[in-house]
Structure formats: C-alpha cells, structure tokens
Amino acid sequence: MLELTFKGGKAYYGWVLALLATIGAGFALYLWQLDFGLGITGMSRDVSWGFYIANFTYLVGVAAGGVMVVLPYYLHDYKAYGRITVLGEFLAIAAIVMCLSFIIADLGQPMRALNVLLYPTPNSILFWDMIVLNGYLFLNLVIGWNVLEAERNGTKYQQWLKPFIYLSIPWAISIHTVTAYLYCGMPGRHFWLTAILAPRFLSSAFAAGPALLIVMCLFIRKFTNFDPGKEQIQTLAKTVAYAIVINVFFFLCEIFVAFYSNIPGHMDHIKYLFVGLHGHGVMVPWMWASMILMVLGIILTVNPATRRNESTLLVGCLVIILGTWIDKALGMIAGGFVPNPLHEVNEYVPTLPEIGIALGVYALGALVLTLFYKMAISVKEEVRA
Amino acid sequence: MESRRSFLKVAGVAALGLGTTPALKAVAASGEAGGGAPQPQVKKGAKALTAKQWAMVIDTRKLQTAADVEPLIEACNKIHNVPHFNNKNHEIKWIWETEFKHAFPDKSNSFLNESVEHRPFPVLCNHCENPPCVRACPTKATFKRESDGIVLMDFHRCIGCRFCMVACPYGARSFNFRDPKPFIKEMNRKFPHRMKGVVEKCNFCAERLAVGEMPACVEASQGAIAFGDLYDPHSPVRELLKENFTIRRKQVLGTEPSVYYIV
Amino acid sequence: MNDKNKIIAGLIVFLALFTFPVWYNLGKAAPAPEVILTEKAKEAKVCVMPTEYMRANHMQLLDHWRHEVVRNAKRVFVNADGKEYTMSLSNTCLDCHSNKADFCDKCHDYASVSPYCYECHIDNPKGE
Known part of the structure; x- marks a missing residue:
C-alpha cells in the first residue's frame, strides 16, 4: 500500500516538500541544541520542563482520542464508524510519533535514552510511559495497516487481529492515565497533586482528539473523492460536546477544592495562571483565552443548531483544539512549576529555537499523518470506484 | 538491587560486561596456580566513615548573617567544581542561602521574630529517607545508597529527563543546561566536574566521607553544622536532636528529610 | 519484468556507494601506534592488573571501578598480588600515565573510539 503515497498531484507534493523543509529546519535547530545543550530553550532550574513536554502531554491526548471511534465501532458495533476508524488509528500513530520525538528533544543526553531499557526501573512512571506509548504505536500500526489492507482486498480483516483491537481500547486509556501519573504523583507540586488529573486529561483528550478528527474529515470531504460521512461527523461532534463539558466541569471542581478549602499551596498556582502572582502574570491572557475558547466550544457543539451546521461545527472544533491546547499544554506546565517549591516566582517563556524545534516535530507528525491518510483515502477511493 | 552486582562479586573484576569470557581467561592465565589464584577485590x-543514615543538624542561631553562611557555600562550590552562571535560568546550586519564608513556606508566619526573618537559611539536598526523586528516576541514575542513606547521582547514567527535578519538593536539583566547564572559576583537580545534559545536586560529600573527612560545609561552618549517623544514639546529630527543638522542611510530605534545623 | 535494467543499475549504484569507504581507504591504513610509557610507568613495571589484561580490558576495568565507586561506596581496589589502589581515573591511572596524548589518545584515535571520560574527569590532574 505504501506505493499509494507516491501518487499525488502538485498540491500534495508541494505540501510534502514544505513539511520536509520544516522538518529539516527543525532538525538543524535540534543539532544546535544537541551541541549547546538545553540552554537554548527557555527552561530553567525552576521550570525544568517546558514547551516540549507540554506538547508531548497534549499529543498523548490526541493519540488517546482516536479510541473514541474505535470503541463504538468494535465494542458497540456502531457500523457507521467503519468508514473512519482507520482515520482515528492513523491520527493516533502520527500523534505518538510526535510524542516520542518531543521526549527525545527534551532529553539532556539523548544518546543515553536506551538506558531506560538497560536499567529497567518499574517504580518510575517514565518507564511505564515508554512501554504504553510504544505499545500503543505498535497496536495502531498493526491494526490500522491490516484492517486497511483487508478493505483494499475486499475481505474481512484477519481473525487474530481481534484481541489486539480489544486490547487497544483500554490501552488508549492507559497512555493518558500514565501520562497524568507523571505529574500527579509528585509530592509538593500541588497544582498536579489531584486524583482527577487523569480523568481531566482524558476528558480533554476525548474533546481534542475527535475535534481534530472532525476537522480532518471535513478537509478530506472537500479535497478528495472520499466522504467520511455526515452521520459520522455528527456522532463525533456529540462525543466532543460531552467531553468538553466534562473537561470544564472537572476544572471547576479543581477551582472549588482549591478556593473553598482556602489552602494557599493549592490556590497559588491557579492564582498565578488566572490573575498573576507577586506581579508575574505572563500566562493570564492565555488562560482566559483558553477559558473563553472552551466555553465557546461548548456553546457551538452542545447547541443542536450550531452542531448540525458544519461551518459552525468546524469553528467549534477549532476553538476546542486551541482552548484545550492552551489549558493542557501551556497551563499545565506553567501552573505546576510556578511558584517553585520554595515559593519563588520564576516564569517560563519558550524561546524561538525551542518553538522552531517544536514546529519541526509538528511537521514530522503532519508528514506521517499526510502519508498515512493519503494511503487510507486512496484505498477508500479505490474500493468505492 | 542489581543482579549485575552480585554476579560481579562472584566472578571478580574481569567478569563485567560483554567481554566476560576472554577477560576471565586473561585473569586465570595471569594467576600463578590457576583455580586457587587470588581474585582482585574492591x-x-x-x-572511610560509615553510618546507617547520614544526617545533618544546622544550628541557624550560629549563622546570623550572610557572612556566616557564604564561606560554607564557597567551600562546597570550590571543592565540587560547581559553576557560576550569570544567567539565572542556568544556575547550579548544591547548597545555597535563602530566607526562612522560602526554606519553610508552610511554616512562615506573617509576623516572625526579626532575627529569624532576616537570618540566611542554608538549604541543600535533604537526603530524604523516602526520596521522591529516586522514585521518579527511570534509569536508577539517582539512587539512595543502601550503605549510608546518601541520595546520589550517577552522572554516567543520567539521561537528563529532569523528572527528578520535578519530583523534588525542595528545589534541590540543578540541570546542566550547557557545558559548565567555562564557568568554573577555579578547577579542583582532585574532583570531576559535570557535562551538559545531566542533573546534579549535593552529594553529602560522599567523596570526603570515603577518606575520613567531614563534609566541606560542616568543616567550614565552625561548629554551626553537626553531621553524623541518625541511627547512632551517641552521634553528635542525635545529641543535638535530644537537646534542641528542631524542624525539617515540608515534613508533611512524608519524605523524611535528613537535614534538621535549629531555629 | 521489463525493469530489469533499472534494477541492476540501481543495485550497482547502491553497491558502489555502500562499499565506498572500503575502496576509498584502500592501502591508506595508518601504522598501529606504539604505546609510550612515562618514566614513572616504566619504573612501576606492572599496572593494577597484568599488562595483557589491561591492554584488552582496561575499559571494562574502568567501568567496573566507576560502578563500585559511584554506586557501592567502595573506592579501594586490591589486585591479585594484594596491592591496593584508589579507584580513580584522574588520580590513579593518570598519575603514572600522565602522558594522556601519547598513552591514551593515539590508540583511541587509531581505533576510532572517542570515550567521553575527559568531559568531566580532569585529564592532567597535576596541572602540567
């Protein structure tokens, strides 16, 4: 099926070349980082994780979000999703590729990364994160590829795939749970020290992942001969609507606990994010923007009229993608690290090279997604022709 | 902890790593009488000074001004080749001074007695009995040494993921955001420095304890810091704990810090 | 199967590129460097382990040393003859072999290995 990725028009090749150029530029910046050290980023002694891990966290969510089409189709036999499950699986593959790249970009000594395998340490959550992420990548590759190939050959997928498909459902939950555990098991980091961090991550993932999938479906319908289907998009939109409402609800639960209990350690991080602390407030406009975007997303996806209208639905999905990105990527990192354990405020802003490397990783993900989607859509066009 | 270690004890020095067989043969050939030849040992x-759990009691009453604290920080930095960066983001700190409200953010009152409010508090790695950083490390590059409870760094193994910095509730860890070498004022040629991309922190002067010396800050403190075995009832540390009311940083987190403060 | 010529041409190009380093360097092999000992090392006659062992396995020995020192708090090495040494690259090995450029680097360069020991460990502890 790989040969399908070579057959495309000018726009397709132009896009692929543009992505390759961005990847190249990002990689050049990465080589600089490799030579100089992580000092070219905005990270510091106090904010020791930054833009890379922030985006990593968000993209684990996007990867897990793919399960929102896999689960109804395989567990509930919701036939309509048969057309688009592979899109969910391939989106997950691209997202995991980006996650792993962001982890590598974040390491101070990347050439020693395999020490994680050489000295396996089950008490470290990072050890488990490595297992679940690579496992999820493997599962989606095997499942997505074989199911698509079966569709191309006009047969049903192999029987032995079934257990892998069923396994991939809890596995999707596990990748984001483990990623939340990276944060919420840290004593003395009160912003993260909350039992609903994993549920929060999942709810935001199940909003952002399917929202991105809807955007992709609308794009595919417009520019290819394959229509992912109106019903499919509408069902996904309902998933997005529920998930984003739950996400905001969970957030309000956090606000209640922090401010009704009036415990300074819990309030200070939230204060820093939304009103600033000791005169530092670089995150304030971002966080309010995030809240406004998510509320707007709720209005547009919950209200039946705007949900059924695909133009307003598209806007709803885009604001949800952006709103949850600010909330979970930027806010989660900045809020957790500021103020620091000694209650000093040292803010974090990513540097341009850092953003450049991140763009390179996003371009890599976009390339993976483009090639896989090209393959999937070519097969679907072929089958329907 | 590591099967590799016990294997080493049996097979001796030559058995390490991939070159096991040829290396073993080489050693056997060099022995005078084959099987009965003495094996190299470590x-x-x-x-060497030993303890079940090294601990420190800092009598902050004896460290009233910055001039009292700076010499001990200076002694540590010099001995351990701790670099000095002007860029605050890249700072490396093993032991440093801060105010009471920062050292003990959960114990700070709005109205403190003046002496405590302005006193410089030396803070460093607490060598916790339940260290969260050790729990977090994915490669065992940071570990709690079983023999004496020091929380150490294996710089050769650290991959620079900085999970330990996230886990430490005391901000005791620093990351080498760039090559530290040009920023070391005066190189101590007896002690290694670090490379970019690894995390470092106070090591309770493990290298000095190994040759029978007290930690550098303890020595420079002119009696303000006591050091000894927490589980030896006659150690200087226990004597002080018996006679004085002490506090530790963020006790509520259950990490069991080994650094005690007399206020 | 009418792509036969293209495939063969492709294979030839691939093989040519793949084997390029071999034939490019043909006949250019540098002579193996001679180990140069300092006066102190010559006087001592024996290293911490027999010369044959050291030549083949010094890297394993150093790896073992660092493991014992860093992780197990054991800093003294007792060799088969009962002689004791402090396990330290800078302070023991380089005490005798103070000619790092001649003793270490030449061979490492020849073997094309670049150990990064000296990114942290002092390569001339005596400051010469």
Missing part, C-alpha cells in the same frame, strides 16, 4: 578505604 573494598572501602580504611579511613
């Missing part, structure tokens, strides 16, 4: 130095 051991602690004769003067």
Whole structure:
C-alpha cells in the first residue's frame, strides 16, 4: 500500500516538500541544541520542563482520542464508524510519533535514552510511559495497516487481529492515565497533586482528539473523492460536546477544592495562571483565552443548531483544539512549576529555537499523518470506484 | 538491587560486561596456580566513615548573617567544581542561602521574630529517607545508597529527563543546561566536574566521607553544622536532636528529610 | 519484468556507494601506534592488573571501578598480588600515565573510539 503515497498531484507534493523543509529546519535547530545543550530553550532550574513536554502531554491526548471511534465501532458495533476508524488509528500513530520525538528533544543526553531499557526501573512512571506509548504505536500500526489492507482486498480483516483491537481500547486509556501519573504523583507540586488529573486529561483528550478528527474529515470531504460521512461527523461532534463539558466541569471542581478549602499551596498556582502572582502574570491572557475558547466550544457543539451546521461545527472544533491546547499544554506546565517549591516566582517563556524545534516535530507528525491518510483515502477511493 | 552486582562479586573484576569470557581467561592465565589464584577485590578505604543514615543538624542561631553562611557555600562550590552562571535560568546550586519564608513556606508566619526573618537559611539536598526523586528516576541514575542513606547521582547514567527535578519538593536539583566547564572559576583537580545534559545536586560529600573527612560545609561552618549517623544514639546529630527543638522542611510530605534545623 | 535494467543499475549504484569507504581507504591504513610509557610507568613495571589484561580490558576495568565507586561506596581496589589502589581515573591511572596524548589518545584515535571520560574527569590532574 505504501506505493499509494507516491501518487499525488502538485498540491500534495508541494505540501510534502514544505513539511520536509520544516522538518529539516527543525532538525538543524535540534543539532544546535544537541551541541549547546538545553540552554537554548527557555527552561530553567525552576521550570525544568517546558514547551516540549507540554506538547508531548497534549499529543498523548490526541493519540488517546482516536479510541473514541474505535470503541463504538468494535465494542458497540456502531457500523457507521467503519468508514473512519482507520482515520482515528492513523491520527493516533502520527500523534505518538510526535510524542516520542518531543521526549527525545527534551532529553539532556539523548544518546543515553536506551538506558531506560538497560536499567529497567518499574517504580518510575517514565518507564511505564515508554512501554504504553510504544505499545500503543505498535497496536495502531498493526491494526490500522491490516484492517486497511483487508478493505483494499475486499475481505474481512484477519481473525487474530481481534484481541489486539480489544486490547487497544483500554490501552488508549492507559497512555493518558500514565501520562497524568507523571505529574500527579509528585509530592509538593500541588497544582498536579489531584486524583482527577487523569480523568481531566482524558476528558480533554476525548474533546481534542475527535475535534481534530472532525476537522480532518471535513478537509478530506472537500479535497478528495472520499466522504467520511455526515452521520459520522455528527456522532463525533456529540462525543466532543460531552467531553468538553466534562473537561470544564472537572476544572471547576479543581477551582472549588482549591478556593473553598482556602489552602494557599493549592490556590497559588491557579492564582498565578488566572490573575498573576507577586506581579508575574505572563500566562493570564492565555488562560482566559483558553477559558473563553472552551466555553465557546461548548456553546457551538452542545447547541443542536450550531452542531448540525458544519461551518459552525468546524469553528467549534477549532476553538476546542486551541482552548484545550492552551489549558493542557501551556497551563499545565506553567501552573505546576510556578511558584517553585520554595515559593519563588520564576516564569517560563519558550524561546524561538525551542518553538522552531517544536514546529519541526509538528511537521514530522503532519508528514506521517499526510502519508498515512493519503494511503487510507486512496484505498477508500479505490474500493468505492 | 542489581543482579549485575552480585554476579560481579562472584566472578571478580574481569567478569563485567560483554567481554566476560576472554577477560576471565586473561585473569586465570595471569594467576600463578590457576583455580586457587587470588581474585582482585574492591573494598572501602580504611579511613572511610560509615553510618546507617547520614544526617545533618544546622544550628541557624550560629549563622546570623550572610557572612556566616557564604564561606560554607564557597567551600562546597570550590571543592565540587560547581559553576557560576550569570544567567539565572542556568544556575547550579548544591547548597545555597535563602530566607526562612522560602526554606519553610508552610511554616512562615506573617509576623516572625526579626532575627529569624532576616537570618540566611542554608538549604541543600535533604537526603530524604523516602526520596521522591529516586522514585521518579527511570534509569536508577539517582539512587539512595543502601550503605549510608546518601541520595546520589550517577552522572554516567543520567539521561537528563529532569523528572527528578520535578519530583523534588525542595528545589534541590540543578540541570546542566550547557557545558559548565567555562564557568568554573577555579578547577579542583582532585574532583570531576559535570557535562551538559545531566542533573546534579549535593552529594553529602560522599567523596570526603570515603577518606575520613567531614563534609566541606560542616568543616567550614565552625561548629554551626553537626553531621553524623541518625541511627547512632551517641552521634553528635542525635545529641543535638535530644537537646534542641528542631524542624525539617515540608515534613508533611512524608519524605523524611535528613537535614534538621535549629531555629 | 521489463525493469530489469533499472534494477541492476540501481543495485550497482547502491553497491558502489555502500562499499565506498572500503575502496576509498584502500592501502591508506595508518601504522598501529606504539604505546609510550612515562618514566614513572616504566619504573612501576606492572599496572593494577597484568599488562595483557589491561591492554584488552582496561575499559571494562574502568567501568567496573566507576560502578563500585559511584554506586557501592567502595573506592579501594586490591589486585591479585594484594596491592591496593584508589579507584580513580584522574588520580590513579593518570598519575603514572600522565602522558594522556601519547598513552591514551593515539590508540583511541587509531581505533576510532572517542570515550567521553575527559568531559568531566580532569585529564592532567597535576596541572602540567
């Protein structure tokens, strides 16, 4: 099926070349980082994780979000999703590729990364994160590829795939749970020290992942001969609507606990994010923007009229993608690290090279997604022709 | 902890790593009488100081001004080749001074007695009995040494993921955001420095204890800091704990810090 | 199967590129460097382990040393003859072999290995 990725028009090749150029530029910046050290980023002694891990966290969510089409189709036999499950699986593959790249970009000594395998340490959550992420990548590759190939050959997928498909459902939950555990098991980091961090991550993932999938479906319908289907998009939109409402609800639960209990350690991080602390407030406009975007997303996806209208639905999905990105990527990192354990405020802003490397990783993900989607859509066009 | 270690004890020095067989043969050939030949061994130095859990009591009453604290920070930095960066983001700190409200953010009152409010508090790695950083490390590059409870760094193994910095509730860890070498004022040629991309922190002067010396800050403190075995009832540390009311940083987190403060 | 010529041409190009380093360097092999000992090392006659062992396995020995020192708090090495040494690259090995450029680097360069020991460990502890 790989040969399908070579057959495309000018726009397709132009896009692929543009992505390759961005990847190249990002990689050049990465080589600089490799030579100089992580000092070219905005990270510091106090904010020791930054833009890379922030985006990593968000993209684990996007990867897990793919399960929102896999689960109804395989567990509930919701036939309509048969057309688009592979899109969910391939989106997950691209997202995991980006996650792993962001982890590598974040390491101070990347050439020693395999020490994680050489000295396996089950008490470290990072050890488990490595297992679940690579496992999820493997599962989606095997499942997505074989199911698509079966569709191309006009047969049903192999029987032995079934257990892998069923396994991939809890596995999707596990990748984001483990990623939340990276944060919420840290004593003395009160912003993260909350039992609903994993549920929060999942709810935001199940909003952002399917929202991105809807955007992709609308794009595919417009520019290819394959229509992912109106019903499919509408069902996904309902998933997005529920998930984003739950996400905001969970957030309000956090606000209640922090401010009704009036415990300074819990309030200070939230204060820093939304009103600033000791005169530092670089995150304030971002966080309010995030809240406004998510509320707007709720209005547009919950209200039946705007949900059924695909133009307003598209806007709803885009604001949800952006709103949850600010909330979970930027806010989660900045809020957790500021103020620091000694209650000093040292803010974090990513540097341009850092953003450049991140763009390179996003371009890599976009390339993976483009090639896989090209393959999937070519097969679907072929089958329907 | 590591099967590799016990294997080493049996097979001796030559058995390490991939070159096991040829290496073993080489050693056997060099022995005078084959099987009965003495095997190379490793051991602690004769003067090495030992403890079940090293601990520190800092009598902050004896460290009233910055001039009292700076010499001990300076002694540590010099001995351990701790670099000095002007860029605050890249700072490396093993032991440093801060105010009471930062050292003990959960114990700070709005109205403190003046002496405590303005006193410089030396803070460093607490060498916790339940260290969260050790729990977080994915490669065991940071570990709690079983023999004496020091929380150490294996710089050769650290991959620079900085999970330990996230886990430490005391901000005791620093990351080498760039090559530290040009920023070391005066190189101590007896002690290694670090490379970019690894995390470092106070090591309770493990290298000095190994040759029978007290930690550098303890020595420079002119009696303000006591050091000893927490589980030896006659150690200087226990004597002080018996006679004085002490506090530790963020006790509520259950990490069991080994650094005690007399206020 | 009418792509036969293209495939063969492709294979030839691939093989040519793949084997390029071999034939490019043909006949250019540098002579193996001679180990140069300092006066102190010559006087001592024996290293911490027999010369044959050291030549083949010094890297394993150093790896073992660092493991014992860093992780197990054991800093003294007792060799088969009962002689004791402090396990330290800078302070023991380089005490005798103070000519790092001649003793270490030449061979490492020849073997094309670049150990990064000296990114942290002092390569001339005596400051010469």
